[in-house]
Amino acid sequence: MHRNIIVGQSGGPTAVINSSLAGVFQAAKDLGADKIYGMRHGIQGLLDGDYVLLTDYIKSPMDVDLLKRTPSSYLGSCRYKLPPIEMGKEVYEQIFTRLNELEIDAFFYIGGNDSMDTIKMLSDYAAIVGSDIKFIGVPKTIDNDLAATDHTPGYGSAAKFIATVTKELILDSLVYDMKSVTIIEIMGRNAGWLTAAAALAKGADCPGADLIYLPESTFDPESFTAKIRELVAKKKSLVIAVSEGIKLADGRYVFELASEASSVDAFGHKQMQGVGKVLADMLAARLGIKTRAVELNTMQRCASHLASNVDVTEAFQVGAAAVKYAFEGKTGQVVTLDRVSNTPYQCITGCQDVHMIANVEKTVPAEWIIDDGTNVSDELINYIRPLIQSEVPPMMVEGLPMHLNNLYF
Amino acid sequence: MHRNIIVGQSGGPTAVINSSLAGVFQAAKDLGADKIYGMRHGIQGLLDGDYVLLTDYIKSPMDVDLLKRTPSSYLGSCRYKLPPIEMGKEVYEQIFTRLNELEIDAFFYIGGNDSMDTIKMLSDYAAIVGSDIKFIGVPKTIDNDLAATDHTPGYGSAAKFIATVTKELILDSLVYDMKSVTIIEIMGRNAGWLTAAAALAKGADCPGADLIYLPESTFDPESFTAKIRELVAKKKSLVIAVSEGIKLADGRYVFELASEASSVDAFGHKQMQGVGKVLADMLAARLGIKTRAVELNTMQRCASHLASNVDVTEAFQVGAAAVKYAFEGKTGQVVTLDRVSNTPYQCITGCQDVHMIANVEKTVPAEWIIDDGTNVSDELINYIRPLIQSEVPPMMVEGLPMHLNNLYF
Numbered sequence: 001m002h003r004n005i006i007v008g009q010s011g012g013p014t015a016v017i018n019s020s021l022a023g024v025f026q027a028a029k030d031l032g033a034d035k036i037y038g039m040r041h042g043i044q045g046l047l048d049g050d051y052v053l054l055t056d057y058i059k060s061p062m063d064v065d066l067l068k069r070t071p072s073s074y075l076g077s078c079r080y081k082l083p084p085i086e087m088g089k090e091v092y093e094q095i096f097t098r099l100n101e102l103e104i105d106a107f108f109y110i111g112g113n114d115s116m117d118t119i120k121m122l123s124d125y126a127a128i129v130g131s132d133i134k135f136i137g138v139p140k141t142i143d144n145d146l147a148a149t150d151h152t153p154g155y156g157s158a159a160k161f162i163a164t165v166t167k168e169l170i171l172d173s174l175v176y177d178m179k180s181v182t183i184i185e186i187m188g189r190n191a192g193w194l195t196a197a198a199a200l201a202k203g204a205d206c207p208g209a210d211l212i213y214l215p216e217s218t219f220d221p222e223s224f225t226a227k228i229r230e231l232v233a234k235k236k237s238l239v240i241a242v243s244e245g246i247k248l249a250d251g252r253y254v255f256e257l258a259s260e261a262s263s264v265d266a267f268g269h270k271q272m273q274g275v276g277k278v279l280a281d282m283l284a285a286r287l288g289i290k291t292r293a294v295e296l297n298t299m300q301r302c303a304s305h306l307a308s309n310v311d312v313t314e315a316f317q318v319g320a321a322a323v324k325y326a327f328e329g330k331t332g333q334v335v336t337l338d339r340v341s342n343t344p345y346q347c348i349t350g351c352q353d354v355h356m357i358a359n360v361e362k363t364v365p366a367e368w369i370i371d372d373g374t375n376v377s378d379e380l381i382n383y384i385r386p387l388i389q390s391e392v393p394p395m396m397v398e399g400l401p402m403h404l405n406n407l408y409f
Numbered sequence: 410m411h412r413n414i415i416v417g418q419s420g421g422p423t424a425v426i427n428s429s430l431a432g433v434f435q436a437a438k439d440l441g442a443d444k445i446y447g448m449r450h451g452i453q454g455l456l457d458g459d460y461v462l463l464t465d466y467i468k469s470p471m472d473v474d475l476l477k478r479t480p481s482s483y484l485g486s487c488r489y490k491l492p493p494i495e496m497g498k499e500v501y502e503q504i505f506t507r508l509n510e511l512e513i514d515a516f517f518y519i520g521g522n523d524s525m526d527t528i529k530m531l532s533d534y535a536a537i538v539g540s541d542i543k544f545i546g547v548p549k550t551i552d553n554d555l556a557a558t559d560h561t562p563g564y565g566s567a568a569k570f571i572a573t574v575t576k577e578l579i580l581d582s583l584v585y586d587m588k589s590v591t592i593i594e595i596m597g598r599n600a601g602w603l604t605a606a607a608a609l610a611k612g613a614d615c616p617g618a619d620l621i622y623l624p625e626s627t628f629d630p631e632s633f634t635a636k637i638r639e640l641v642a643k644k645k646s647l648v649i650a651v652s653e654g655i656k657l658a659d660g661r662y663v664f665e666l667a668s669e670a671s672s673v674d675a676f677g678h679k680q681m682q683g684v685g686k687v688l689a690d691m692l693a694a695r696l697g698i699k700t701r702a703v704e705l706n707t708m709q710r711c712a713s714h715l716a717s718n719v720d721v722t723e724a725f726q727v728g729a730a731a732v733k734y735a736f737e738g739k740t741g742q743v744v745t746l747d748r749v750s751n752t753p754y755q756c757i758t759g760c761q762d763v764h765m766i767a768n769v770e771k772t773v774p775a776e777w778i779i780d781d782g783t784n785v786s787d788e789l790i791n792y793i794r795p796l797i798q799s800e801v802p803p804m805m806v807e808g809l810p811m812h813l814n815n816l817y818f
Contacts, residue, residue, distance in 0.1 A: 013584050041586045072580035079585070163809055164714050171481035172711040174817045175422050176488070177450045205812045236817065297703045302581040305573050306714060308808065388808035399717065399797035400572055403614045408583045408645065 003032065003105040003327070006051065008039035009073040009140075010080075010111035010118065014154025015161075015304040016315035017140045018404075019068040020110045021075065023319020024138065025054055026064055031327050037102060040407065042078040042109070043118060046098055047091070052407065063404055068312055069394050070403040071304035081114060082121045085128070092125045099133055106134040106326035110319070112141035112152070113359055116334050120354045123332030134326040137334035137354055138318050142301045144193035148357035149336040150347065153318055154301070156311030156387030159197035161303040162186060162296060163388060166201040166209060166241065169294060173237040180290040181228060181238045181283055184209070185276030187300050189245035192216050192364045194300065196376045197384055198241035210238045215245035216364050217373030219254055224279070225286050227374065232289060244275055254278060305401050309390035314347065321349035345386035412441065412514040414732065415460065417448035418482040418549075419489075419520035419527065423563025424570075424713040425724035426549045427813075428477040429519045430484065432728020433547065434463055435473055440736050446511060449816065451487035451518070452527060455507055456500070461816065472813055477721055478803050479812040480713035490523060491530045494537070501534045508542055515543040515735035519728070521550035521561070522768055525743050529763045532741030543735040546743035546763055547727050551710045553602035557766035558745040559756065562727055563710070565720030565796030568606035570712040571595060571705060572797060575610040575618060575650065578703060582646040589699040590637060590647045590692055593618070594685030596709050598654035601625050601773045603709065605785045606793055607650035619647045624654035625773050626782030628663055633688070634695050636783065641698060653684055663687060714810050718799035723756065730758035754795035 007024045009017055021038075028036050036054045039045040052075075058064060067074060083091060099107065107122065109115045119137035126133055139146050144155035166184060173182045188194040192214025202208025210231060213219060231238055246254045258273035258281075273281075276293035284291045318335040325333055333351040340346040368380040394401030416433045418426055430447075437445050445463045448454040461484075467473060476483060492500055508516065516531065518524045528546035535542055548555050553564035575593060582591045597603040601623025611617025619640060622628055640647055655663045667682035667690075682690075685702035693700045727744045734742055742760040749755040777789040803810030 013581060044586065070580065071577050073584050076586060077584045160808060165708060165712075167809060167812065168480045168711040168713060169707060171479065171812065171815060172422060172707050174815060175482050175486045177453065177485060200809065203807065203809070205814050207818050292707070294706045294708070295704065298578060298581050298701070299574060299703070299708075302577040303574075304577060385807065390808065391802075391805060393800075393802070396800060398612065398794065399569060399799065400576060400609065400612070403576065403580065405614050406580060406583060409616050 002034035004035040004037065004103050005033050005106045005108065005323070006037040006039060006046070006099070006102065006104050007108040007110065008042040008046065009075045009077050010042040010109060010115040011077060011141065012301060013072045013077060014140055014142050014301050015071050015157040015307045016153050016312050017110055018070045018074045019312045019315035020138050020140060020153060020319035022064050022067045023316035024108050024323055025058055027320035027323035031323055037104070038075045041076040042080060043082070043095070044078040044080040045076070047094060049098065057407065066395065066402060066404040068316060069304055069307070069392060069401065071302035074404065074407065076408060079114070082118055085121060085125055095122070096125070096129065096131060104133055106136065106323070108136050108138055108322050110138040110140050112143065113146060113361060116146070116354055116357060117359055119334065120332065123354065126331065134329070134331040136322040136326050136330065138322045139334060139336070140315070142194060143188055143191050145191040145361045145363065146357065147360040147362045148334065148352045150339040151337055151387055153311060153315035155193060156308040157303070157306070158194055158300045159200065159384055160308045160388035161300055161306050162194060162197040163200035164306060165296065166198045166239070167206050170201060170206055170239050173239055178290060179232055179236060180292065181232065181240065181280070183276040183280050183291065183293045184239065184241045185244055185274050185293060185295040186241055187296070188215065188243050190215055190361060190363065192243050195241050195243040196364060196380055199376045199381050200384060200388065209241045210235070211240045211374045212376055213240070213242045213246050213374065214364055214369055215243045215247060216366070217369055218249050219246040220249065221282065225283065228283055229287060232287065242275055242279065246275060305394050307392050308388045309392045310387055312392045317349055325351050342382060342386065411443035412736070413444040413446065413512050414442050414515045414517065415446040415448060415508070415511065415513050416517040416519065417451040417455065418484045418486050419451040419518060419524040420486060420550065421710060422480065422482045422486060423549055423551050423710050424480050424566040424716045425562050425721050426519055427479045427483045428721045428724035429547050429549060429562060429728035431473050431476045432725035433517050433732055434467055436729035436732035440732055446513070447484045450485040451489060452491070452504070453487040453489040454485070456503055458507065466816065475804065475811060475813040477725060478713055478716070478801060478810065480711040483813065483816065485817060488523070491527055494530060494534055504531070505534070505538065505540060513542055515545065515732070517545050517547055517731050519547040519549050521552065522555060522770060525555070525763055525766060526768055528743065529741065532763065535740065543738070543740040545731040545735050545739065547731045548743060548745070549724070551603060552597055552600050554600040554770045554772065555766065556769040556771045557743065557761045559748040560746055560796055562720060562724035564602060565717040566713070566715070567603055567709045568609065568793055569717045569797035570709055570715050571603060571606040572609035573715060574705065575607045575648070576615050579610060579615055579648045582648055587699060588641055588645060589701065590641065590649065590689070592685040592689050592700065592702045593648065593650045594653055594683050594702060594704040595650055596705070597624065597652050599624055599770060599772065601652050604650050604652040605773060605789055608785045608790050609793060609797065618650045619644070620649045620783045621785055622649070622651045622655050622783065623773055623778055624652045624656060625775065626778055627658050628655040629658065630691065634692065637692055638696060641696065651684055651688065655684060714803050716801050717797045718801045719796055721801045726758055734760050751791060751795065
């Protein structure tokens with residue numbers, strides 16, 4: 001018996017999404033797969049007939065370990081959303097024709113909520129047309145907003161980067177003998193998990209961020225200003241962590257405040273400010289204080305040089321588990337990480353019917369947000385802490401992290 | 410015989426400025442110093458009588474090694490500039506009264522061009538009044554713009570961070586199957602050394618940045634746009650490194666273009682954009698292409714989690730050498746790093762009369778800037794490469810780098 005498989009990556013990248021790809025690849029090899037295909041740019045690539053044999057690119061155990069340490073989506077990604085089955089029959093026919101041509105037995109999709117939706121649709125269609133192809137979702141997102149799984153691969157490494165940089169920026173902010181406010185802008189439009197990671201900076205050697213604002217709480221510029229005014233009177237240097245997605249009571253994003261005025265630049269282009277810059281400018285104007293905005297930007301999702309070993313390992317495991325589940329005959333499932341205990345931290349892979357989780361966005365529970373929405377609870381810190389433990393040192397060549405050669409150079 | 414010493418830090422911090430402090434501390438102990446004082450916030454702290462006994466804070470070999478790995482200026486910093494001797498006699502009298510009260514034999518100042526000026530003035534004044542106190546400058550700046558020394562401690566670690574992040578961002582930029590331009594904004598208002606470090610990203614596994622713009626060359630928005638238009642037609646994703654300080658032919662900074670229009674935000678505050686954002690907006694408006702600006706910000710100077718071992722070691726050595734030179738009777742000197750050879754890389758400490766180097770800003774030589782100011786030469790890459798070699802792994806505690814407890818918490 002031979003079994004061919006195909007794997008794709010979708011949505012935004014993470015520092016460890018390729019560790020899951022390595023897990024799928026390694027398990028498929030170990031469990032006797034014949035051909036191991038990779039879709040270029042996800043399902044879009046499959047539709048376009050754009051795929052590769054992964055064995056042409058991953059040729060040695062060294063390559064597998066390099067792949068685990070390579071940021072971004074090795075196969076490329078897409079944001080293609082499948083139409084409802086009843087409205088897009090020809091798309092599904094095209095996909096299944098491709099899969100049948102390649103004699104695919106199992107299809108793996110590494111991604112977030114949208115990607116799990118793709119797995120749901122494809123497994124539903126397979127049931128309708130009586131196809132034997134197995135469809136399994138492999139979870140990934142720095143946002144940690146997937147339901148059903150305790151946490152998502154990608155989150156731990158982003159959290160480790162955010163907490164590390166927050167510690168370093170707090171020390172940097174103390175250098176001069178003058179009052180200052182530093183605003184760190186962190187990703188996560190709707191879920192505050194990433195911003196909450198700034199709380200990990202607090203420890204024996206660091207007082208931590210002074211205030212932490214998640215998108216789950218309504219943001220009030222007036223009470224924010226009052227709070228800063230009060231803290232600035234007592235403390236030289238403040239460091240504030242804010243989610244890019246914090247919103248006003250009327251539902252607008254705080255960053256939209258910047259475009260209220262006529263902010264058109266010299267090129268006639270409407271300026272969009274990040275929320276960090278908006279708040280830094282606001283405090284400078286209102287309190288006459290030195291402010292600075294630091295946007296962590298895409299570095300949060302690609303800093304594989306500081307990846308968490310727990311995260312890299314779990315990302316690899318969910319990839320490998322997906323293959324095992326498919327080869328056992330499962331389909332329409334998403335692999336999950338199930339935390340068994342926190343002390344000691346123990347976590348195992350499981351799976352769950354994809355219909356139970358697709359398109360449900362998991363946000364930070366209200367009880368983990370404290371102090372009128374300006375901080376997070378110890379329970380939340382205890383939830384995150386195990387996920388950032390231990391390191392995967394990059395393979396350093398000529399002083400820089402080595403990556404597996406990219407498909408798109 | 411007992412000898413007391415005092416040490417201060419000045420100007421902007423670096424990832425390894427504390428390694429130089431550790432070098433001064435350790436050498437002073439090893440060479441038999443009695444009391445080891447630290448000025449809080451540099452010369453400003455000394456004037457205010459604000460100093461500490463460093464032995465109260467650095468109590469063990471472990472503390473010394475933690476200090477080497479602690480970013481920011483442990484003692485705090487200042488930007489205080491001494492007046493000319495003839496105009497500020499009372500300031501000098503105040504400083505020397507303090508130093509005499511503490512029975513100081515040697516004074517060390519870790520800093521950049523302004524700090525070396527301080528060493529010059531104080532040693533000149535000592536000569537005038539017949540004081541025996543030795544004054545030695547310890548070089549530090551991420552900008553690498555100090556004359557006389559081959560390179561400055563702090564630069565190698567910043568370069569390593571910039572090159573690493575550039576590699577990661579290049580991979581990240583390739584994720585989607587669409588045209589895009591990413592602009593990485595790098596520090597260095599007048600000298601392009603830091604921006605040039607982006608060139609190190611190029612290697613067996615990475616094509617490197619597509620264009621690199623240093624402040625030493627005049628920037629022309631029209632030829633920049635034409636160049637991007639040409640490259641975008643041939644290549645999916647471009648990554649451009651630009652110095653924050655690039656200037657137009659008329660002498661204005663490029664970032665000033667943003668404020669030409671009525672860019673006043675909702676709070677009546679005039680918006681200041683970084684050059685990365687200005688160029689990203691310009692390209693989006695002119696070419697209708699997806700653009701992104703990534704500002705590396707203060708992370709460049711405080712990412713001790715990715716410090717270069719060569720840099721940490723040399724920073725420690727220049728601190729230790731300063732003490733040795735002072736105890737040998739030298740004064741009015743700045744410690745230098747003298748490169749002996751590039752293959753193998755060998756570098757030794759030396760010293761030079763501070764009058765020769767104070768207030769001379771070393772920029773990138775014109776012959777190392779190539780392709781009409783859009784790239785840097787192999788000679789420049791060969792100059793930088795040895796400085797980013799090897800790592801100093803942070804001491805990781807609970808998943809995060811541990812730092813020596815800060816004086817200002």
